[in-house]
Amino acid sequence: MNLDLKEINRCVRCGTCRSVCPVFEESGWESANTRGRILLTRGLARGLKADSEVLDSLNTCTTCGICTDNCPAGVNPPQLIEAARRDLVGQGIVTREQAALSRNIFESGNTFGDPGDRLAWLRDxxxxxxxxxxxxxxxxxxxxxxxxxxxxxxxxxxxxxxxxxxxxxxxxxxxxxxxxxxxxxxxxxxxxxxxxxxxxxxxxxxxxxxxxxxxxxxxxxxxxxxxxxxEHIFELDLEPLDITVTYHDPCHLGRHNKIYEQPRRVIEAVCNLKEMKASGKDARCCGGGGGVRSGYKDLSLRMAKRRLQDVPEGVDYIVTSCPLCIRNLSDAGAGEKAIDLADLVASAIR
Amino acid sequence: MKDILNDLKEIVGCRVSASLAERCCYASDASLVEGLPDFVVRPENTQAVSRLLRFCSEHKIPVVPRGAGTGLAGGASPLQGGIVLDMSGMNRIMEIDIENLQVMVEPGVVQEKLNQALKPYGFFFPPDPGSSAMCTIGGMIAYNSSGMRCVKYGTVRNYVLDLEVVLADGRVIHTGSKVLKSSAGYDLTRLFVGSEGTLGVITRAGLKIQSLPESRKLVLASFEDAETAGQAVIKIFSAGITPSACEILDKTTLQVLKRCDSNLALPNDGDVILFEVDGTKNSTAEAALKIAEICGPLSKSVRVASSQPEMDAIWAARRLVGAAISRLDPARTRIYVGEDVGVPIKQIPALIKRVSQITAKLDLPAMKYGHIGDGNLHVALFIDVMNEDQWERLRLAADRIHRAAMELGGTVSSEHGIGLARAQYMPEQVGEEALQVMRSIKRALDPLGILNPGKLGLEMK
Incomplete structure (x- = not known):
């Protein structure tokens, strides 16, 4: 294995990540939390065989990064886990779902393996x-x-x-x-x-x-x-809407790229915003990322269901800016209530 | 093994695993002690634990109870295979009984979650280890943990009123009741507190709770050296003030804290003491002022934290500082050895001096911080784990630190426990005769020796 042992060894196994990992919250088994995954990554570096349980452990990480934000030792677990996945893929060790997803993309250029026109939606x-x-x-x-x-x-x-x-x-x-x-x-x-x-x-x-x-x-x-x-909200001719929405921070916009304030600024220019129970850097993952939705749909939807419990009372929509989050939240029970930020803004244009 | 697995499935259904991946994840806690279990079981109720222990007794299978695996002494590491019993899934708060000032919880409840549940009632469970966000009540009881506020509030031992315990042969007992005091026989509750899973498996706990203080204030004082800091602490206690926390932080700790949160307004040098006082608004204001006055002539600087958010930020960083050392030097990792010594409070400056000499002589960087108010010093040694020579020096340093603490009339563990990591010091720490008594107790309750074997130095000749 070609893994970064120095980074793996920075983990002191304090278990802080265990208390925030959304996958662990659903599973309860140590192999389904970040500390377990790092232990297994270290095991792989020492010669542990990558059997199906090891793959399940590594592949159930949504790479949401809440562990990174909370790790006192400054470890970046999603980076470690993606590196371990790369290493295993390099050795030809993949799950059936991983193989199917990559085949779709390599054969059709999209995740669905859809042979249709990518721009079919564009009328003009x-x-x-x-x-x-x-x-x-x-x-x-x-x-x-x-x-x-x-x-x-x-x-x-x-x-x-x-x-x-x-x-x-x-x-x-x-x-x-x-x-x-x-x-x-x-x-x-x-x-x-x-x-x-x-x-x-x-x-x-x-x-x-x-x-x-x-x-x-x-x-x-x-x-x-x-x-x-x-940046451009005031250049659009908007008529504020008399509705209240909440905002779900997608992990790869929020924690991974620190985009917290901009979506809120846009929403507040359009309508009322009521925050979710956990938001910003503490936002819970919808469960859809990191290949978890395609590999472990039930687990993924259980996380989405739990995320929906964070939605405050009395909101008309759950706004976000990631179609993967929208799909997962919708499928977990939010239905048409989960919408994109662009949809919200478009509906406010005079 | 397959037969055993089938039998275990009979008892706990799908909540058993024999997969190598799962077993690897349960091979250790946060210490260096490792051992691979044969099975991991996550029981859901007392009945399952009872049936399981009866089965394990019949088949002489070792059982190692485990909470969140945050321990630092190898207490949850299975040394002789067998079953790791992950109790963290039994995590219900069964009853919040404010009128009787107590709660009944399952052992997997996380300390912070319990306090979140108690907050709306204006109550809290005071023992607060640095791992509060993840450690379980069961683990805290098994290791008699404490934390920063024990200087005023005491350790877990002071809060346990009743335990439901499954004995090695599967019998279920209660060690106490809801009464706040009792003179009925041996104090079995206190026997199980700190027994590290060697006498029984805790499946339920009745805990005393405290009303939340109306106000807290934090005083930050910086001193030329630890000795002067120690003098200030003694003067403050002598003046009749009992701080709710009294933490010492050395220069390296201050640097790490600032790496964790660059906005923290901490002094840049010297040995810093954080004094927290709690009570009514008036009493805390008065106590904080008095602490500042007493520290004044002895300190380089002294100030009262300006706001609640500032206090929260300082405590949040302090709680996790032990694991944060690699933020200062990414090439080094903190290794938890020699990390939990304690001495009578008057000896703290002497202990700090001895630790500094030991680590300097072995050329090992160290961060020193801890609960100066109760004599507990956490020494954080950090090394490049790829370097064998540094490992050797680390082990030497840990041994010398443990021996220094005992020479000063102290303990090798104040709040983290013995496990295997400190088992070798037990004969010297408690005395051979006292250790024999402990062995007799162990034999009486666990004659087959299936409960957490190899721990606490009980099996050493």
């Missing part, structure tokens, strides 16, 4: 400018499953001159999270972005955002929808 193709200053990166989920949100987001961003990539591919996030090499998709998307002449990429998916920001070119300016809208 003339809006597809060849050259532009900024690109709206739609992402697999909004392209294929939440295309209304994609259309509304693009309608907002077009006002500011954004274009779309002619043949956008999966950003590579699901591959990176689950241990696969995503460079083919990174290179292809980057080539297309450069082709438009844009320096700025805007995305409404937290998974795409963290990947574009941290795994693509350092020259690229990457903005999330909350960041972009917070």
């Amino acid at each position: 193709r003339s809006l597809l400018r060849e050259k532009a200053d900024c690109v709206y990166f739609v992402g697999c989920m909004n392209s294929y499953r939440r295309s209304d949100t994609a259309a509304r987001t693009f309608a907002l961003l077009s006002r500011f001159g954004a274009t779309l990539l002619p043949a956008e591919q999966c950003c590579g996030s699901p591959l990176v999270r689950t241990g696969f090499d995503a460079h083919r998709f990174v290179d292809e998307n980057l080539r297309q972005i450069k082709g438009t002449g844009a320096n700025t990429v805007i995305t409404g998916c937290a998974g795409c955002y963290t990947t574009l920001k941290n795994n693509y070119s350092a020259d690229l300016e990457v903005l999330s929808i909350p960041e972009f809208l917070a």
Whole structure:
């Protein structure tokens, strides 16, 4: 195994992560919490065989990062766990679900293995400018499953001159999270972005955002929808809505990239905001990330159900800025109440 | 093994695991002591624990009870295989009985969660180890843990009124009742507190609770050296003030605390003491002022924390400082050895001096902090764990620190326990005859020696 033993050894096994890990809260077994995963990663470095239980332990981490934020020793467990997954994938050790997800992406360019047109939702193709200053990166989920949100987001961003990539591919996030090499998709998307002449990429998916920001070119300016809208909210002709919403922080926008204040600023410009029981850096994971939804759907939805218990009384919508969070929260019982920030803003435009 | 697994499934259903991955995760607590269990069982109720222990007695299978695995002495590490009994799933607060000033809880309840539940009633369970956010009440009882506020409120031992305990042969007993005092026979409750899972498995606990103080104030005083700091502490106690916490932090600790939270307004040098007082608004204001006056002539600087958020931030950082050392030097890891010595409070400056000499001579960096108000010093030694020579010096340092504490009339463990990590010191610590008495008790309650074997120095010749 080619693992960072120094980083693994920084863990003093104090168990702080055990008290915050959302997966452990559902499972109760030590192998399903961060400390257990680090112990197993250390075991792998010492020759432990990666059997199915070891894979389940490593692969049930949503990489939500609440352990990182709370670790007194300054360990970054999601990085360690993703590195262990990479190492195992490099040895050809993968679960059936991991193999299926990667096959979908490698064969079709999207997480669903959908052979259909990625831009089927775009009615007016003339809006597809060849050259532009900024690109709206739609992402697999909004392209294929939440295309209304994609259309509304693009309608907002077009006002500011954004274009779309002619043949956008999966950003590579699901591959990176689950241990696969995503460079083919990174290179292809980057080539297309450069082709438009844009320096700025805007995305409404937290998974795409963290990947574009941290795994693509350092020259690229990457903005999330909350960041972009917070900057331009007063340029939109908005009629405030007489509703109250709450905001769910997607882990890969919040804890991973510290985007906390911007979505709240946007919401407060549109309607009333009532915080969830745990929010900001303490926000609980929806359970959808890190490959957990595709590999362990029941577990994933149990986490989402628990997250819904944090929703305050008397709110009309649960707003977020990640289609994976929306899917999980919706499927766990929120239904149509879980909406995207762009949907909220679009509904307030005069 | 397969037969045993099937029998265990009969008793606890799917709450047993024999997977290697799971067993690896239960091989140790936060100490260096390791041992692979054959099975992990997560019981849901007393009846299951009772049936399980009867089965283990019949088959002479070792059983090691475990809470959250935050212990620092190897108490939850299975040395002879067998079953690790993860009690953290039994985590219900059974009753909050404010009129009788007590609660009844299952052993897996986390300390902080209990206090969150008690807060709306204006009550709290005072023992507050640094691991409050994750440690379980069962583990706290098994190791008689305490924490920063024990200088005023005492240790767990002072709060346990009644225990439901499953004995090695599966019998279930109660050691007390709801009464706040009792003169009926041997004090079995106190016997089980601190018994480290060697006498029985705690399945329920009746705990005394305290009303929350109206107000808390924090005084930060910086001193030229630990000796002067110690003098100030003695003067404050002599003046009739009992702080609710009295913590000493050396220079290295201060640096680590600032790495944890750069906004903390802590003095930059010297040995700092955090004095907390609690009570009514008037009494805390008066006590804080008096502490500042007493410290004045002895200290380099003294001030009262300006606000509740500032106090909260300082205590939050202090709680986790022990694990945070690698923030100062990422190449080094804190190793928990020699970390829990205690001496009579007057000897604290002498102990600090001895520890400094020991670590300097062995060229080992050390962070020193602890509960100066009750004589408990936490020494944090940190090394590059890839370096064998540093490991050797670390072991030497730990041994010398333990012996220094005993020479000063102290203890090798104030609140973390003996487990295996400090078992070798038991004959010297308690005396051979007293240890024989402990062995007799162990034999009486666990004649087959299945409960947490190899711990507390009970099996040493």
